[in-house]
Each structure stands twice: as C-alpha cells, then as structure tokens.
Amino acid sequence: MSNSTFPEIAQALREHQSFIIMSHVRPDGDAIGSQLAIGHALEQLGKTVYYVNEDGLPDNLAFLPHSENLIQPKGEVLDVEVAIALDCATKPRLGDNALKAASKAKLWINMDHHISNPEYGDLNYIDSTSPATGQILYNFITSEGFPLSDVTRDAIYVAVSTDTGSFQYGSTTAETYEMAADLMRRGLKVGQINAKTYDSHPYRRVELLRRLLNTLQLSEDGRLADWQLVYSTQIALGLKPEDSEGLIDMIRAVDGVEVAVFYEELKDGMIRVSMRSKNKEINVCDVAKVFGGGGHAMAAGIRTDGTIESVRDAVSAELRDRLDANS
C-alpha cells in the first residue's frame, strides 16, 4: 500500500479546474453520497464538476440535496482535467459509459475503503479501516480545510449511515459516531434525513416482500433459508433494482439460520443467486465458485443458466454438504 497523502490530493484538487466524479455501478448511499460530498466542496471553490454514474440516480436517494445534478452517461466524452473515482473497488466497476465520459481526464484520483482496491489511480487513498468512503471524505474535507456545505454535510451523513447499517455494523468506529455528532452540530436535521433515508419506500417494495415471504422455505433443521423471485413478478410489480436491497437480511436474521439464499430469475432467463452466511465455517464464496460465481466468505453470488428449481436443487445440495460437515 502506497497511499498518497491528503495534502497531495488536496493540492491536485486545488490546482485543477474541471472534474468528473464517479462511483460504482448500481450505486448505493455511500457511492452517491461520496460523489455529492466532494463534488459540492469543489463547486464551492468555483470548480466545474460533473457528477456521473453509469446507472444514474436510484429513486431512493433522489431526496439528497443536489442529487438532481447527477447524470447517467450515454456515450459522450466530457472535457475534464481530472477524474475522481469514489467507493469503487475496481476501475471496470465504474461502467463502460462512465469510463468513456472520463476518457479525456489526464489525472485519476481514486479514494475508497475496499481492501481489494488495486490503486488504479495516479493518486490513491485507500483506507479499509474506514466503514465508508464518506467517512474518508469527511476526514479529508475537514483536515484539508475544504468547504463543508449543507449539501456535503447531508451527503456524508447518508453515505456513512447507509454503509454502516445505521451505525450498527462492526466496521463502525468511535470516529464514526464523533463525525455524526459534528455533523449535527453543523446543523444536520437527523430525524428528517433518516426518515427520508429509511422510512420511505414505494408500495411495490412491501408487495415484493409479501411475495418473497410466500415463497420462503426453511430447511428441516432450520439452518438454511431461501426465497425466490420469478421475472414475471418483477414485471407485474414494476420492480427497480433497489427495491430488493436489504430484504434478505430479514431471513438471515432468523435465529438458527446460518445461510440465507435469494434466487432471482433475470430478464435474460439467467438465474442470479445471492447467498449470505452467518457461520464463519460456511464459506459461501467457495460455494459460489463451484458455479462460476464469487464474492466474499460471508456474502457471495452466482449468475448461471437453468431454472430457479434446478439451480436451487444444485446450490442447496452444495450448501447442505457444507452444513452437514459442520454440525
């Protein structure tokens, strides 16, 4: 690891005038929040900023002030000096159109909290001890004296709150809470912003949950739980990708369940499998690899041919072998 320093990055930002700010495809709160946080700080300094995300702005983050400036690239090339990649573990995960939009940039800055980030920028700042890229940017902005506007304040809070499961995950640090306290002292309306972040979803998400629960299957020993979603239901409900986000936690959290699996039929007929493990001895990444997938030990995925039933039979058998070997 050979990180650039905050002062080096700050100098590069101050010396240039035009920026494209990007994050990963299928953006979450830390992706969009980080983009808005540093982007608005640069705008306050009179810089030209393009906020670009391959997949555009998810509906559930459209409440963020200034998010209306985020554009979904369609193949155009932007005339910018500097590309900033945030919260994006690999360069390809920025997306093809976003990469094309950034292709004129002569300097790449890469700031992230994913340990696997290969430092694909000219200047890199990777801190895997930080629970969110938003928290790295908070430290950067406050220590380097960049403007912390209301837009930046709210964006940082949402970035960190969403990436820590509302300050719950083990990645949360004492500094995370101190940051939240500081943002409140800077005027953050904590009840309002959390209501918009967590307490608001379209009816179709509730209907989706109902349909998923009606397919829930729990193994006889209670250690394996799964549910499924056929493509026709996605069409019937007009589902968007973010609608199913986090729902699997509901079955993962059931006492006794060690592995929770979500089987989803995609538009192209492929089956997507999302697996979550609660047992460190059951490595779902290993199971995913059997089917050409990948991920992490506790959260992994597969994309494969077949029907939901045939894929479920095969994946369940692999999981059952591992569960039985660990009983």
Added chain:
Amino acid sequence: MSNSTFPEIAQALREHQSFIIMSHVRPDGDAIGSQLAIGHALEQLGKTVYYVNEDGLPDNLAFLPHSENLIQPKGEVLDVEVAIALDCATKPRLGDNALKAASKAKLWINMDHHISNPEYGDLNYIDSTSPATGQILYNFITSEGFPLSDVTRDAIYVAVSTDTGSFQYGSTTAETYEMAADLMRRGLKVGQINAKTYDSHPYRRVELLRRLLNTLQLSEDGRLADWQLVYSTQIALGLKPEDSEGLIDMIRAVDGVEVAVFYEELKDGMIRVSMRSKNKEINVCDVAKVFGGGGHAMAAGIRTDGTIESVRDAVSAELRDRLDANS
C-alpha cells in the same frame, strides 16, 4: 418542573444499601437497559440490588449481560430501603406486583425522559430532551463518578440505540453520538451488540410478518393502510408480545401512506387498535378518544369491544373523515 440534581440523587444512592429497580410493563430496550445500567453500578459499590419488572425479561433482550438477574414479581414484598423507577411515565405503569414488591421502600427515586411524567418520586429527574432514559443515566453515572462496568456500558448502549431507532429519530442529539463514541472507547463491541439487538429474531416473527402482509389493505388513494391479526394466529404461531414490535413501521413507511393501523384480536375477545400517523394534521389521538382510547398525536391506541371487521369499519370511517378534511 422541580428536578432534583444529580448530586442529590447520587448522595441518596450512596447513603443507602438496598434497592429495588423497576421500569414499565411490557418493557423495551430502554426499560431493561436502564435497569441494568444503574443497578450494576450500585452493585459495583457493594449495594444489594433487586431488578424487578412486572412482565419479566423479554426473550429479545435476554442477550444483555446480567439480565438473568431480572425477576418477575409474583406478589412478594422485598426488604429494600429505596425504590428506583426508570423510564416509567406513571407510577401505575410499574405494574401491581412490582409496586407490591417495592412497598417497603421509604425513598422513591424517579428518573425518566417522558415529558408527561408527574414526578411521583421523592427525588425526580425528568429530562424530556433526552432521547432515552439510558442517556440520562450515562450522564448521571459519568458526571457523578459511579462505576461504568462492561454490563453498564452495554446496557446503556442498547437502551439508547433501541429508543432512537439506531440513532435515527429526531430525538437523537449530538451528545447521543458522543456517548456512543465514548462507550466504544470503553470497549463496546459495536458489531456484536447490534447483531444481538437487531439481527436476531425467532422464525415466528417472520411468519407473523407474512401473515400480516397477506391481510394488508391499502385505501384507494393510498393514504390509509392497515393489517390485522386474529387471536387464533397468535396461538398457532406461539406469539409473544415483543414479536410484533416495530412491524407496523413497514407499512407506515410506504410512500403516500399517512396513517397505518394494526387491528389485533386479544385473548379476552377485545380488539386492540394501534394507529400511527405521518401527517401532523391527522391527530390519531383524537380518533382514539372517540373510541375511549388515547395516546399521542402521531401514535395512539384503542382497546374496545367488537369484531375486527366492525371496529375496522368504524375506525376507518373516522380516519377517512379526517383525511378527506385534509386533502
């Protein structure tokens, strides 16, 4: 308001030797957490402490260290000098058996964050600006130099976390976050304790949610949503009171819904109605009063004769009048 001071309460605690510590019936995280927090501090000082709750310890809080010492009173009278009531807005809400257990106490201390608390103690400390009684106790313990053991630390965190919806509600203050940071610096294992608090529930809770969702009705204009639970389902699933806690938030959070209502058939055949409003102009306490119930403007309840259908018809009509008058 004529609060006693922290030093006055601290002196009373130091001067006495035996304590009964109580909280409200149907206890939640702030109730049990507050009991354990101050109780263990007193035990560390060599005092005799009885932890008493009318309804005993809910399963979902049994992970709290030291909670196994909490007893459910059965009519006995305890030989104690001091009674401490925590997080309990009125004295009767301590419960008849708890009050009997405390009947020998010659000094009553009442600490709470409910604005309506009528100061029924000999020494009272009511701070309605605090999001949780646990946060008041944290301030008390740290400012008065009482021991802050690991038991007290974890209990305070859970008390405040649960009463703020994991640091989300508008009642959360900058001091709340600073407290959490301090508890982490004192060794709190933030990931573990939150997993136990939020990421663990019995299968019957998921099955309950499925059944509730299958009764969900949304009004044509999308402003009123309700679901219902018959008593036979409660028996079939072996439900406990805490199993339904917070589930109504799922329908309250639907975009466009202004009032969410839960109709529940009780063991005695009565119908309990829980109403949640998101619109400040729709005062559900006023609606509850029509049926002999009460509560707050945004959260109110009714307990009445009838069938779920007849009660639902009557309550829906009252709500519809108010919704139509505010459209």
